[in-house]
Amino acid sequence: xxxxxxxxxxxxxxxxxNDIYESLLGKAPYKVEEVTSEHVLTSFFQVGDSKIxxxxxxxxxxxxxxxxxKKGEGIHHIAFEVEDIYKAMEEMSAKGFKVLNEKPKxxxxxxxxxxxxxxxxxxVLVELCQSIK
Numbered sequence: 834x835x836x837x838x839x840x841x842x843x844x845x846x847x848x849x850x851n852d853i854y855e856s857l858l859g860k861a862p863y864k865v866e867e868v869t870s871e872h873v874l875t876s877f878f879q880v881g882d883s884k885i886x887x888x889x890x891x892x893x894x895x896x897x898x899x900x901x902x903k904k905g906e907g908i909h910h911i912a913f914e915v916e917d918i919y920k921a922m923e924e925m926s927a928k929g930f931k932v933l934n935e936k937p938k939x940x941x942x943x944x945x946x947x948x949x950x951x952x953x954x955x956x957v958l959v960e961l962c963q964s965i966k
Contacts, residue, residue, distance in 0.1 A: 834921070838914040838944075838962050839877070839884035843897050844906050847874050847889035854878055854885060862887075868941050873897050875941045886912075886941065910948070912960035918945050921961050925949055937963070 844850035847865070855861050855878075862876035872895035878885040888909060890898035900909055915921040918937045926932050931950035940946035940962060949959040 834913040834915055834961075836914050837883050838912040838960075839886045839942075840908060841886045841888055841910040841912065841960070842907065843900050843904075843909040844887050844889050845901060847876055847887055850887040850889070851876050854887065858885075864942065866941050867891065868939075870938065871895065871897075871940075873941075877942055884942075910958040910960050912946075912962050915961050915963050918947060918961055918963040921963075922947055925961070930954065937961075939965070 842850070851862055858878055858880060860878065862878050865874070865876045867874050869891075872890060872892035874889045874891050876887045878887075888897045890901065892898065897909065922932050922934070922937070930953040932947060933950055934947035937945040937947045940960075943965050944962040945965055946960055946962045949961070951958045
């Protein structure tokens with residue numbers, strides 16, 4: 834793993850979340866993007882070498898909507914940048930982590946992503962991500 838790529842935060846309302854983080858960080862998000870396959874609207878804030886990703890559900894059956902219903906707004910996942918996502922998925926599986934995806938999928942911010950089940954990582958949803966070149 835190369836670094837913490839971003840921390841994902843589930844929000845009920847992206848505009849309100851953007852206003853809060855814009856005030857907190859002193860800058861606007863550099864990108865707002867809808868990921869239709871995941872039923873989520875995202876925004877990204879650059880913070881040094883890492884990012885904050887805000888996630889708003891666009892459908893009541895989305896993972897983010899279910900998360901907010903169960904746990905409320907807050908930290909949803911931590912994402913780590915990897916050089917080779919296929920190799921990282923194999924390594925994590927070999928170490929006993931439960932990888933939730935059979936193959937990576939296209940995520941926000943021009944990334945290939947996969948997730949590790951929170952039960953494998955002390956209750957934290959872990960995302961592995963690789964930039965698409």
